[in-house]
Amino acid sequence: MSELATTLGRNIREKRKKNGFSQDAFALAAGIDRSYIGRVERGEVNITVEKLYEIAAVLQCEPTSLLPAQNTL
Numbered sequence: 001m002s003e004l005a006t007t008l009g010r011n012i013r014e015k016r017k018k019n020g021f022s023q024d025a026f027a028l029a030a031g032i033d034r035s036y037i038g039r040v041e042r043g044e045v046n047i048t049v050e051k052l053y054e055i056a057a058v059l060q061c062e063p064t065s066l067l068p069a070q071n072t073l
Contacts (some may be wrong), residue, residue: 006043007068008052013041015059016067030058 003060016026027034032054039045042056047064056063058064 002043002046004068007048008047008066009041009043010027011060011066012055015061016041019059021058026058029052 016023021029023037024034027037030037031049036045040047040051051068052063056066059066
């Protein structure tokens, strides 16, 4: 797992929880398999830019807000 994927996944999980989504509800709203969301949140996969934008749309945030700060990598 890369540090980037791990930090991105953690940021997505935090934002999802702040928005009151369970992992199942979030996956359904995003049209993404729940097991894939779990893998993303654990930093086990590198997501595409397209998936990042889809996730950000459901979370009602800018995709860049989910990315780690450059100095944290």
